[in-house]
Amino acid sequence: MSQLNSKVPSGPLAEKWEKYKANQNLVNPANKRKLDIIVVGTGLGGAAAAASMGELGFKVKNFCYSDSPRRAHSIAAQGGINAAKNYQNDGDSVYRLFYDTIKGGDYRAREANVYRLAEVSNDIIDQCVAQGVPFARDYGGYLDNRSFGGALVSRTFYARGQTGQQLLLGAYGVLNRQIAAGNVELYTRTEMMDLVVVDGRARGIVVRNMISGEISTHFAHAVVLATGGYGNVFFLSTMAMGSNGSAAWQVYKKGALFANPAFVQIHPTCIPVHGEAQSKLTLMSESLRNDGRIWVPKELEDAEKIRKGELQPTDLPAEKRDYYLERRYPAFGNLVPRDVASRAAKERCDAGFGIGTGHAVYLDFKDAIERLGKDLIEARYGNLFQMYEKIVDTDPYTTPMMIYPAIHYTMGGLWVDYELQTTIPGLFSIGEANFSDHGANRLGASALMQGLADGYFVLPFTINNYLADQIGVARMNPEETPEFIEAREKTLAYIDKLMKIQGDRSVDSIHKELGKIMWEHVGMGRTKEGLEKGIVKIQALREEFWKNLRIPGKTDTINPELEKANRLADFIDIGELMAMDALQRNESCGGHFREEYKTPEGEALRDDKNFKFVGAWEYMGEKKTPKLHKEALQFEFVEVKTRDYK
Amino acid sequence: MDLTLKVWRQENSKAKGNFESYQIKNISPDSSFLEMIDALSEQLINEGKEPVAFDHDCREGICGMCSLFINGRAHGPDEEITTCQLHMRKFKDGDTIVIEPWRAAGFPVIKDLMVERDAFDKILQAGGFISVNTGSAQEANAIPIPQHKAEESMDGASCIGCGACVATCKNSSAMLFVASKVSQLALLPQGKPEAVRRAKAMVAKMDELGFGHCTNTGACEVECPKGVSLDHIARLNREFLAANLKF
Incomplete structure (x- = not known):
């Protein structure tokens, strides 16, 4: 692998994207009809990209593992989407959104990509409104905004607590239009199993029909992965049950580099774990931190009494409460970025001040209800409060919510250049599946922005530049092309290998064990010793998986256990790479916190001299140590500073 | 337990x-x-x-x-x-x-307990969208939308496409599902130009796919996990009536 070339255009930051668009190669409309594009995934990135490229006239095949594109997990995003509209006249601008995102990512993202993201953010809002997304509005009928962590302006657009749902349904709508027009062919309940590479270029995929079990291959001139993040390595996360990292992992094994796998976001406000049977964690939107105040008891004995049920939180007077975020970070208060808020919660709980099971803190709306009235709070957060009450069985209007950090998002992902192309020519990656825009920590309401930016406004341009010299490439018949036949055979053999293990453990039991190892050793506070231990445990678990797994049922029918096993095999490998990446990064930055590297006040201590790079891993073969490549990050337009939210 | x-x-x-x-x-x-x-x-x-x-x-x-x-x-x-x-x-x-x-x-x-619900996708493909290409949108605040209209639209848009309404209805009608989308878009100025065609196309597709007629029992509303109201069906009926008068 030669030097990583990010292909960032030269020139001033604000002119790069315009310059790129002015100089890129384009494909004429007649030739677009001769070009096939595969898009895997139907979330914000995938649906937006498939629809937009269908509108342009390309022949698109779009795949998802659910029964409908609308199930993609973008749908669960609650709080909102950022854009630099400056409707509130509070000093926002493209540059400020760019700057906040770079700073929020702890200076571990690529300037040019992030600036472009901020630049197209406004187009996204225009587009979504035109699609009929019912964003919240003020009495004058104009769009409303709220604040999110890591920003001093109100730039977050929202649709109640269901912004992701509404944006996804907007993208799904335009996708449906292209399906009806015959420009996009949709494959539901179909899971990608492998990438097909012909002469060094991505030329197609192998898929499994999850109803019939049939393994088939599909050709395309370019392949786009919009397959989301790998947070389910931890078993418990806010991801959907089916969210997985397998597509990204398969292409990694085919030569695409995997960047910053250690950068995982732990969201501070999730409903705490109730017990061993827990299957997933539910987020309480960051928007709640606009009005909720986070606290734990000031005295250890009060915390203990509350845990034992001898004292109610509502009985504890204000002076006996420690509003620790307001205390530690007076400038941003409860709206510090997620990584900062999560670590602060862990710090208090580790010190013995946690409530509930000891792994929880309060998010309290009493003051907001007194100030604004219950009706207004209900209008703002009603569905979140209802969700909380259904799960926990207490009323958050009268008793403070209990929350605790949980795995929420993966900033790491496939390495892509400025064109969103991976190191395999013809293979692109968008949305959470790539690594590009959020550095070591993502700001709230930026995931939706990135998914839609990539899908509507970036990829449909940049993919032209690749396809322009592909117009002479004839469609291949997968049934007669050796590389396709071979890839299909390989997948069949792999499934056979999984089915033949016939041990005595269920997929979930092994997955839960992996989750515990990851949370303990590769979680919120990492150490060299812990990571090394974690790697040994993961390796032992891999042995256990391949020796003792049991998949009941058959392969030629619906078999959820087989689907889960296939994903878990990859999660184990991803988990190991995450630990290795965390181990090589001898600094603390964003969501990656190494206990050895912190300031006397306990804040993350970056090492810009030695670690101002993107760590991109290259697969070297089974049981071989992967190779680390470094893309040096240049900060030409912002001054790299210590993040300060005080 | x-x-x-x-x-x-x-x-x-x-x-x-x-x-x-x-x-x-x-x-x-x-x-x-x-x-x-x-x-x-x-x-x-x-x-x-x-x-x-x-x-x-x-x-x-x-x-x-x-x-x-x-x-x-x-x-x-x-x-x-x-x-x-x-x-x-x-x-x-x-x-x-x-x-x-x-x-x-x-x-x-x-x-076992799994069903195929691609019929819902097909109904939406028949017209459950606003025909706007990426890149052709105007400035988002160019058209103010009264807050109560936006909120009502959001009520319809809350549908999650689970199919509880159909499963509950004795006629297996998909009216609440169809109505929620027709209503969401008909309430917005952006959705107006296609409102008539949309209502007609979606209802025709629903009939074609074997869903029954609505006899206003209201069972769907009771079981809807998102509380989507029967008012949307009334609005769909108005749109549908308008569609039949105009075509």
């Missing part, structure tokens, strides 16, 4: 199905209903049997994938929730729980 489960088992869409009984023990009242089924799966795998297949994904009530008929009610015995949000504290120790798939001509069972 210890429970008896009567679960619909069916090998595939062609096979004949039947109820199987299972005993399950030590379920925490704080577990969700699907976590209880996870426990059943674990038990069946350990006994060398095949676990029960069921649809689920986000497990936070928004993706619309989960779909069970529990003791004769869509999404079980609680108001305005999906099956994944139902918690075991709604049941008592020693209860017998009957678990079935959605049953409707438009939603064929494909295995």
Whole structure:
């Protein structure tokens, strides 16, 4: 692998994207009809990209593992989407959104990509409104905004607590239009199993029909992965049950580099774990931190009494409460970025001040209800409060919510250049599946922005530049092309290998064990010793998986256990790479916190001299140590500073 | 809690199905209903049997994938929730729980508790969108939309496409599903130009796919996990009437 070339255009930051668009190669409309594009995934990135490229006239095949594109997990995003509209006249601008995102990512993202993201953010809002997304509005009928962590302006657009749902349904709508027009062919309940590479270029995929079990291959001139993040390595996360990292992992094994796998976001406000049977964690939107105040008891004995049920939180007077975020970070208060808020919660709980099971803190709306009235709070957060009450069985209007950090998002992902192309020519990656825009920590309401930016406004341009010299490439018949036949055979053999293990453990039991190892050793506070231990445990678990797994049922029918096993095999490998990446990064930055590297006040201590790079891993073969490549990050337009939210 | 489960088992869409009984023990009242089924799966795998297949994904009530008929009610015995949000504290120790798939001509069972709902996608493909290409939108604040209109539109847009309305309706009508989308878009100025064509096309597709007629029993509204109201059906009827007058 030669030097990583990010292909960032030269020139001033604000002119790069315009310059790129002015100089890129384009494909004429007649030739677009001769070009096939595969898009895997139907979330914000995938649906937006498939629809937009269908509108342009390309022949698109779009795949998802659910029964409908609308199930993609973008749908669960609650709080909102950022854009630099400056409707509130509070000093926002493209540059400020760019700057906040770079700073929020702890200076571990690529300037040019992030600036472009901020630049197209406004187009996204225009587009979504035109699609009929019912964003919240003020009495004058104009769009409303709220604040999110890591920003001093109100730039977050929202649709109640269901912004992701509404944006996804907007993208799904335009996708449906292209399906009806015959420009996009949709494959539901179909899971990608492998990438097909012909002469060094991505030329197609192998898929499994999850109803019939049939393994088939599909050709395309370019392949786009919009397959989301790998947070389910931890078993418990806010991801959907089916969210997985397998597509990204398969292409990694085919030569695409995997960047910053250690950068995982732990969201501070999730409903705490109730017990061993827990299957997933539910987020309480960051928007709640606009009005909720986070606290734990000031005295250890009060915390203990509350845990034992001898004292109610509502009985504890204000002076006996420690509003620790307001205390530690007076400038941003409860709206510090997620990584900062999560670590602060862990710090208090580790010190013995946690409530509930000891792994929880309060998010309290009493003051907001007194100030604004219950009706207004209900209008703002009603569905979140209802969700909380259904799960926990207490009323958050009268008793403070209990929350605790949980795995929420993966900033790491496939390495892509400025064109969103991976190191395999013809293979692109968008949305959470790539690594590009959020550095070591993502700001709230930026995931939706990135998914839609990539899908509507970036990829449909940049993919032209690749396809322009592909117009002479004839469609291949997968049934007669050796590389396709071979890839299909390989997948069949792999499934056979999984089915033949016939041990005595269920997929979930092994997955839960992996989750515990990851949370303990590769979680919120990492150490060299812990990571090394974690790697040994993961390796032992891999042995256990391949020796003792049991998949009941058959392969030629619906078999959820087989689907889960296939994903878990990859999660184990991803988990190991995450630990290795965390181990090589001898600094603390964003969501990656190494206990050895912190300031006397306990804040993350970056090492810009030695670690101002993107760590991109290259697969070297089974049981071989992967190779680390470094893309040096240049900060030409912002001054790299210590993040300060005080 | 210890429970008896009567679960619909069916090998595939062609096979004949039947109820199987299972005993399950030590379920925490704080577990969700699907976590209880996870426990059943674990038990069946350990006994060398095949676990029960069921649809689920986000497990936070928004993706619309989960779909069970529990003791004769869509999404079980609680108001305005999906099956994944139902918690075991709604049941008592020693209860017998009957678990079935959605049953409707438009939603064929494909295995155990899983049904195919691609008919919903097809209805939306017939016209459940605003025809705007990427890049051709105007400035977002150019058209103010009265707040109450935006809110009503959002009420319709809250539909998660789970199909509880169809499963509950004695006619297996998809009217509430269709109405929620027609209504969402008809309430917005951006959706007006196509409102007539949209209503007509979506209703025609619904009829074609074997969903029954609406006889205003209101059962759909009662079981809708998102509380989508019958008012949207009234609005759909107005749009549909307008469509027939104009064409």
